[in-house]
Amino acid sequence: MRITLHVWRQPNATAPGKMVKYEVPNVNPEMSFLEMLDVLNEDLIAKGEDPVAFDHDCREGICGMCGAMVNGVAHGPLPATTLCQLHMRHFKDGDTLYVEPWRARAFPVIKDLVVDRSPFDRIIAAGGYISASTGSAPDGNTLLVSKDSSDRAMDAAACIGCGACVAMCPNASAALFTGAKISHLGLLPQGQPERDTRAKAMVAQANAEMFGSCTNIGECEAVCPKEIKLDVIARMNRDFIRSSLAGR
Amino acid sequence: MELNSKSPDGPIETRWERHRFHLKLVNPANKRKYTIIMVGSGLAGGSAAATLGELGYNVKCFCFQDSPRRAHSIAAQGGINAAKNYHNDGDSIYRLFYDTVKGGDFRARESNVYRLADISVDIIDQCVAQGVPFAREYSGYLDNRSFGGAQVSRTFYARGQTGQQLLLGAYQALERQVGNGTVTMYPRTEMLDLIVIDGRARGIVTRNLVTGKIESHMADAVVLGTGGYGNVFYLSTNAKGSNATAIWRAHKRGALFANPCFTQIHPTCIPVSGEYQSKLTLMSESLRNDGRVWVPKQKGDKRDPAKIPEDERDYFLERKYPSFGNLVPRDVASRNAKMVCDEGRGVGETGLAVYLDFRDAIKRLGESTIKERYGNLFDMYERITGENPYRTPMRIYPAIHYTMGGLWVDYNLMSTIPGMYVIGEANFSDHGANRLGASALMQGLADGYFVLPNTIGDYLASEKFEKVDASHPAAREAEAKVNESVRRLLSAKGTRTVDSYHRELGKIMWEHCGMARNANGLKTALQQIPELREQFWRDVKVLGTGEELNQSLEKAGRVADFFELAELMCLDALERNESCGGHFREEYQTPDGEAARDDEHYAYVAAWEFAGAGKPPVLHKEPLTFEYVHPSQRSYK
Numbered sequence: 113m114r115i116t117l118h119v120w121r122q123p124n125a126t127a128p129g130k131m132v133k134y135e136v137p138n139v140n141p142e143m144s145f146l147e148m149l150d151v152l153n154e155d156l157i158a159k160g161e162d163p164v165a166f167d168h169d170c171r172e173g174i175c176g177m178c179g180a181m182v183n184g185v186a187h188g189p190l191p192a193t194t195l196c197q198l199h200m201r202h203f204k205d206g207d208t209l210y211v212e213p214w215r216a217r218a219f220p221v222i223k224d225l226v227v228d229r230s231p232f233d234r235i236i237a238a239g240g241y242i243s244a245s246t247g248s249a250p251d252g253n254t255l256l257v258s259k260d261s262s263d264r265a266m267d268a269a270a271c272i273g274c275g276a277c278v279a280m281c282p283n284a285s286a287a288l289f290t291g292a293k294i295s296h297l298g299l300l301p302q303g304q305p306e307r308d309t310r311a312k313a314m315v316a317q318a319n320a321e322m323f324g325s326c327t328n329i330g331e332c333e334a335v336c337p338k339e340i341k342l343d344v345i346a347r348m349n350r351d352f353i354r355s356s357l358a359g360r
Numbered sequence: 361m362e363l364n365s366k367s368p369d370g371p372i373e374t375r376w377e378r379h380r381f382h383l384k385l386v387n388p389a390n391k392r393k394y395t396i397i398m399v400g401s402g403l404a405g406g407s408a409a410a411t412l413g414e415l416g417y418n419v420k421c422f423c424f425q426d427s428p429r430r431a432h433s434i435a436a437q438g439g440i441n442a443a444k445n446y447h448n449d450g451d452s453i454y455r456l457f458y459d460t461v462k463g464g465d466f467r468a469r470e471s472n473v474y475r476l477a478d479i480s481v482d483i484i485d486q487c488v489a490q491g492v493p494f495a496r497e498y499s500g501y502l503d504n505r506s507f508g509g510a511q512v513s514r515t516f517y518a519r520g521q522t523g524q525q526l527l528l529g530a531y532q533a534l535e536r537q538v539g540n541g542t543v544t545m546y547p548r549t550e551m552l553d554l555i556v557i558d559g560r561a562r563g564i565v566t567r568n569l570v571t572g573k574i575e576s577h578m579a580d581a582v583v584l585g586t587g588g589y590g591n592v593f594y595l596s597t598n599a600k601g602s603n604a605t606a607i608w609r610a611h612k613r614g615a616l617f618a619n620p621c622f623t624q625i626h627p628t629c630i631p632v633s634g635e636y637q638s639k640l641t642l643m644s645e646s647l648r649n650d651g652r653v654w655v656p657k658q659k660g661d662k663r664d665p666a667k668i669p670e671d672e673r674d675y676f677l678e679r680k681y682p683s684f685g686n687l688v689p690r691d692v693a694s695r696n697a698k699m700v701c702d703e704g705r706g707v708g709e710t711g712l713a714v715y716l717d718f719r720d721a722i723k724r725l726g727e728s729t730i731k732e733r734y735g736n737l738f739d740m741y742e743r744i745t746g747e748n749p750y751r752t753p754m755r756i757y758p759a760i761h762y763t764m765g766g767l768w769v770d771y772n773l774m775s776t777i778p779g780m781y782v783i784g785e786a787n788f789s790d791h792g793a794n795r796l797g798a799s800a801l802m803q804g805l806a807d808g809y810f811v812l813p814n815t816i817g818d819y820l821a822s823e824k825f826e827k828v829d830a831s832h833p834a835a836r837e838a839e840a841k842v843n844e845s846v847r848r849l850l851s852a853k854g855t856r857t858v859d860s861y862h863r864e865l866g867k868i869m870w871e872h873c874g875m876a877r878n879a880n881g882l883k884t885a886l887q888q889i890p891e892l893r894e895q896f897w898r899d900v901k902v903l904g905t906g907e908e909l910n911q912s913l914e915k916a917g918r919v920a921d922f923f924e925l926a927e928l929m930c931l932d933a934l935e936r937n938e939s940c941g942g943h944f945r946e947e948y949q950t951p952d953g954e955a956a957r958d959d960e961h962y963a964y965v966a967a968w969e970f971a972g973a974g975k976p977p978v979l980h981k982e983p984l985t986f987e988y989v990h991p992s993q994r995s996y997k
Contacts, residue, residue, distance in 0.1 A: 124908060142633040142746070150859070151636050157857045157912065162903055165911055167426060169599040171639045174524055175430045193743065201746050222570055223909040230547070233427050237539040241532035242491045246411040246809045249482075249489035253446065256500030266493040266519060269528065273429055302491050 113139040113200060115148065116208040119164055122221050129221065131210070141201035145188065146171060146178060148200055166225040173197040173337065176272030179279070180225045181212040186276035186335040194274065194337040214279035218286070218321045229275050231321035232289060239313035240293040242302050261299050268295040270338040277332035277340075283324030288332040290318050291348035292340050298351055308358055311351035363616075363967060363982040366770040367471040372457075372988055376475040379771065380814055384821035391416035392542075394820050397564055397579040399551045399606050401428030403523070403801060404784025405585030406530035407808030413537030415813060420577055421534070422546045422566060424601055424914075429531040432587060432599040433804060436523025437644055438507055439515035440801040442480040447504055451512040453477045459510060460799065461989040464764075464792020465941035465957060467619070467965070470988055471771060472789050479806040484516055486809055490529040494518050507646075507798045515798045520644065520736055526801055530808070546577075550914065551606045552845075553838040554582065554613045554780065561610075561780035562828055565838045567846075569914060572907040574842050576830040581779045581816055584610060585808065588763035588785040590623065592922045592929065593874070594866025597629060597642045597761035603918040604925050607767050607786050615767045615775040616967040616980060618788035620925065621933035622764035624795055624942045625875050627693035629759035630744050631713035640759040641744060643737055645797060648686045648693070650721040650730065651754065653677050655714050659704040665715055665753050676700055681997055689994075691794065691875075691942055691955070694758035698875050701757075708755045717753035758875060762800060764791045764942065765932075768967040768982070772815035773807060776967075779823075781816060783807035788965065793941025846906045849916045854899030858915045861896045865889065865919070865926060873930050878946040882934040886927060893923040928968055928977060935979065938962045952997065959991050 115136045122129025136152050143151070146168050153163035168178040173194040180195055182188035188198045203209070211225065219227040257265075269292070277288035294311050297303035303310070326345055333342045368375040386394065394417050398409040401423040409421040423431065443456040456477035461468060484502070488494065494516050495503040507515040518525035537543040548569040555563035555576060563578040589604035590596035611617045628643045654675045656668055676696055678685045686693075697714045700706065707713050722730050727750060731738070738749045745755070766788040773781045773789070784804040791799065828835075868888050872881035896919070904910045939948045939955035940962070948956045965982040 140634050140636065143636055144638075144744075147636050147638050150638055154857055154859065157901060157903060160903065163912060165909055169425060169430055169601045170432060170435050171600060172435055172641050174435050174521070175425075175432070175599060177425060177430045197743055199744065199746065226909065229426055233429075233535060233538075233545070233547075236532060237535040239539075241536040242489065243536060244486070244489035244491075244533075245414040246407075246486055246533075246813070247482075249485040252444070252484045252488040252494075253501050255488065257496050258500050259496045259498050262493050262496040265491075266525075269493050269518075269525060270521065272524075273427065296493065297491050300491050300493065302489060 113141055113203070113205045115139050115200070115203065117152065118208070118210045119224070120212045121164070121224055124223055125220055139200050141199070143200045144171070144196055145182070145198045145200065146196050164225065165223045168196060171196040174272060176274040179214060179274045179276055181215070181279060183210050186214070186280040187337055192337055192339050214275050216278045216284035216323070218284065218323050219275060219278065227275070229273070231286070231323070232273050232275065234321065235286065235290055235314050235317045236293065238317035239306070239310040240297070242297055243306060244302070255301055257300060265296050265299040268292045268299070268340065268344050271340055272338055274337065276335045276337060278323065280331040280335045281324065282329060282331065283327060285326045286318045286321070286323035287326035287345045287348065288336065288340055290314050291344035294351055295344040295347045298347065307351060308355035311348060312355040315348065315352050361776070361969065361980050363768070363980055364770060365469060365982060366772055367469060368771065372470065372474045375471050376478060383814060383818035386817045386821045388416060392418055394418060395420065395579040396816065397577060397582045398422070398585065399564065399583065400431065400585035400587060400784070400786070401531070401534065402431030402433035402585060402587060402784060403527055403530055403804030404786070404808040405583070406431065406527065406534050407805050408583060408585060408783060408812050409543050410530060410533035410537050411809050411813045412816070413540070413542035416542065419537070419543040420546065420579065421543055422549050422551060424548065424550045424569060426547055428534055428545060428547065429528065431527060432602050433527045433801070434524045435599065436801055437520045437642070439505065439517035439522045439798045440483065440526065441507070441514050441798045442484045442516055442802065443477055443514060444481055444484060446502060447513045449512045451514050453481070455512065456480060456514065458989050460790070460796060461792070461986070462992070463794055463796040465794050465994070466792065466959065466963065466986060466991040467622070467940055467984065468790055468792035469984065470986060475811070476790050476803060476806050479810045480802050482810060483802060483805045487526060487529050490533060492518060492525045492529045510796070523801060526805065530805070552609065552842045552917065554610045554777070555835050555838050556613050556777060557828055557832060557834045560778045560823070563835060565835070565842050567842070570909050572905070572910065574839055574846070576835040576839055578828050578830060578835070580820060580825050581781065583781040583783060583812065583816070584767070584786050585783045586786045588766070589922070589925055590760045590763050592865070592926050593760045593869050594862050595632065595637060595640050595759065595870070597626065597640050597759055600639060603921070605918050605921045607782070608921040608925050610767065610775070610777065610780060612970050614777045614970070615780060615782070616969050617765070617928060618768035618965050618967045619765040619793070619932065620929045620968065621873065621936060621943050622793050622941065623760055624762040624764060625690065625694045625758045626761040627690055627697060627758045628716065628756045630741065631708060631755050631757035632710060642759065642761055643741065643756065645690070647716060647734060647737060650733065651686065651716040651718050652720060653686050653693070653697070653714055653716055655700045655705040655707060665707070674700070674705070683997060691944065694875050695944060697758055713755035713757045715753035716756045718749060719753070722750065762795055764788065764793060764795055768965065772818065773812055774815070774819065779819060781812055783812050793943055845917065845920070846913065848897065849900065849902050849913060849920070850906060852898060852900045852902070854901045856899055857901055858912055858919050861892065861900060862915070862919045862922065864892060865923060868892070869926055869929070873933050876944050876946050877933050879934060882930045885930045886934070889923060889927045889930065896920070896923065931977065932966055932968065935966065936962055954995065957991070957993070
């Protein structure tokens with residue numbers, strides 16, 4: 113397969129960037145998208161050109177480190193699939209692909225396709241946890257959790273923090289990410305004591321990081337590689353309003 | 361050098377409790393005066409950093425990824441063992457201890473393993489309290505499944521994402537401490553050397569991967585939780601970034617490296633599809649419950665598997681191991697797959713794969729039952745290979761996925777450098793020569809939540825620490841050394857990329873120090889590796905500078921360390937003239953082809969000391985004694 117790539121190249125956070133065209137003539141349909149970038153990089157190094165920087169680690173769709181816009185869609189065209197699990201057989205010989213980093217004010221570009229997602233860590237640090245210091249826990253079975261709650265909590269907990277939701281949202285909102293953690297913990301009995309303060313603190317932090325507001329467009333749900341549902345945003349809004357009305 | 365394991369004696373059930381009582385304590389008000397460096401943020405490192413922060417220590421935590429939540433613990437699928445006996449099926453702490461010592465083929469320390477089994481029950485409680493969404497029964501109680509050959513149901517799980525959920529639990533606890541100001545996180549920062557002052561670990565030299573800045577961080581103790589070294593083989597199930605640099609550079613500063621040749625190979629991975637292959641993906645072992653493993657009887661038979669009639673198929677595991685069949689343990693299944701491929705009967709484009717066929721199971725149970733059991737795995741397989749395993753047999757091949765070896769530690773998890781602790785996969789301690797399924801998560805969290813936070817206080821309370829800062833000559837020397845190695849890598853300006861060297865090293869290791877080893881092969885490898893390493897330093901091509909985000913430079917440093925570690929692995933494998941667990945020496949097998957252990961001569965931990973560049977490493981031995989679980993032969997026929 114022959115693929116034509118237009119890749120966003122930006123040497124560092126402050127330098128201007130631009131799209132650069134590359135031909136990759138030797139693409140095997142069995143390659144993953146990232147393996148195609150590996151091959152491109154090997155060719156670039158051989159020619160003495162700076163390879164394309166991109167984030168990646170586990171390459172099995174669970175660490176959440178990889179991600180780029182492919183023809184305007186976060187993680188590319190295949191539903192429920194991270195970039196590392198997207199294989200080239202889903203493209204055609206001769207295709208032209210535009211590859212760009214996540215675009216959001218809160219995620220500044222570090223280099224090429226690498227962006228700074230540290231705002232996500234700060235949202236979690238603001239309240240995305242249950243305060244259970246090591247050693248204080250009672251026996252696991254003293255607390256019953258209905259299978260339904262547990263399953264729904266797990267659905268929300270599947271978030272890998274890749275940032276595709278933010279990148280795809282026209283408002284660059286982090287509502288799906290924040291809502292997923294609020295839902296995961298808020299659906300469990302262990303999460304009840306801190307439910308109000310958690311929602312309030314996490315939403316406030318997301319706003320402080322300059323993520324946009326949610327206007328229920330649903331692009332986030334459409335590109336989420338873990339199929340997190342929009343319900344988590346409704347739950348976040350409900351918990352946030354509840355905490356505000358509680359007047360604490 | 362005398363290796364003192366500090367392993368307590370007396371009744372094994374109370375060893376940890378008695379040992380803990382005798383450990384010195386740090387006054388709560390004094391804890392914040394101590395700084396502890398934590399390198400790595402996976403299950404071991406993340407849980408340790410969080411717990412040390414909760415206790416009040418001043419913690420600095422480093423990871424090379426952009427967030428601590430990315431650590432490779434996240435990829436563990438199956439589950440975590442705990443001897444809760446919730447199913448009343450005869451499980452107990454003693455049974456988990458027994459299974460682990462035996463599963464490790466009698467090459468682990470009994471005291472450590474008992475403590476691990478003992479703590480396993482507390483881990484589940486802790487994780488439930490944190491909100492880890494473990495699978496539940498309809499009654500609301502915690503669900504379990506059986507796993508990896510155990511005869512009891514003791515594996516707790518969160519769908520096929522147990523590692524992810526446990527890591528997120530530790531990560532959230534860690535971020536809570538970041539919010540509280542007890543832990544400072546340094547993401548995208550890589551440890552490149554250890555600073556040793558007056559014989560004690562007092563800091564690390566790091567490189568900021570974004571700016572390239574090389575600097576020293578000082579502390580009263582240093583903890584490494586940096587994972588395993590499976591990527592020495594280039595292709596493994598490890599994440600691309602997983603590396604041995606932190607433990608290797610600590611080794612060169614005086615930490616002994618134990619049992620480096622003990623690596624584990626997982627039989628059910630998706631095979632290599634071409635030269636560009638960057639990593640291998642593991643499929644849960646549970647598939648072998650219903651799938652049948654076979655290859656064509658005929659060499660080089662390239663027909664569509666559906667067109668190969670029944671009598672021309674060789675179900676080699678069922679044929680050779682009639683009683684265990686497709687369910688033989690990991691090492692046996694892996695070795696046999698390699699054997700049939702070596703005979704030229706492998707399948708697929710590369711000939712390096714065997715079939716795992718569900719045709720008969722689908723016929724017997726129906727497609728819907730198979731879908732219910734393995735649906736997510738079948739989907740994953742299809743996503744990667746583009747083939748539908750309901751219609752055509754899966755192709756699988758073994759791959760490296762865990763390393764039992766690691767830095768030597770005593771019962772307190774302290775290395776041979778005072779003040780430097782090693783936890784999780786990075787140490788050698790609990791799994792002997794072979795790790796059981798669902799035990800890696802257990803060990804990482806046991807070390808991080810419960811063992812290290814207790815033992816590190818004893819060291820801090822027993823020692824006096826004069827104030828040191830980055831201007832100390834030892835820090836300056838370590839920084840200069842790091843700068844020099846960066847400069848050398850950038851100035852070689854050779855002809856070949858880092859990856860091309862890494863791939864070549866991986867091939868040597870896989871060929872000679874992989875699933876089956878022999879003295880000739882190991883000697884060949886010991887000749888090839890130094891040659892290739894010299895060529896690497898002369899001829900590697902790393903573009904760009906050290907003062908920017910430079911992923912080729914990061915890789916180059918890691919591969920340079922893999923070269924040296926690879927040599928030690930081969931040396932250790934050559935020295936161990938027996939077969940045990942994941943270490944199979946072809947010269948040492950029983951007449952029916954099983955591993956032949958030699959307890960009389962090799963019941964020890966091989967701990968290697970770095971003797972200086974270009975000098976042969978020195979072997980130290982920690983003898984292993986078995987007071988409770990008596991060595992016996994494993995058999996599966």
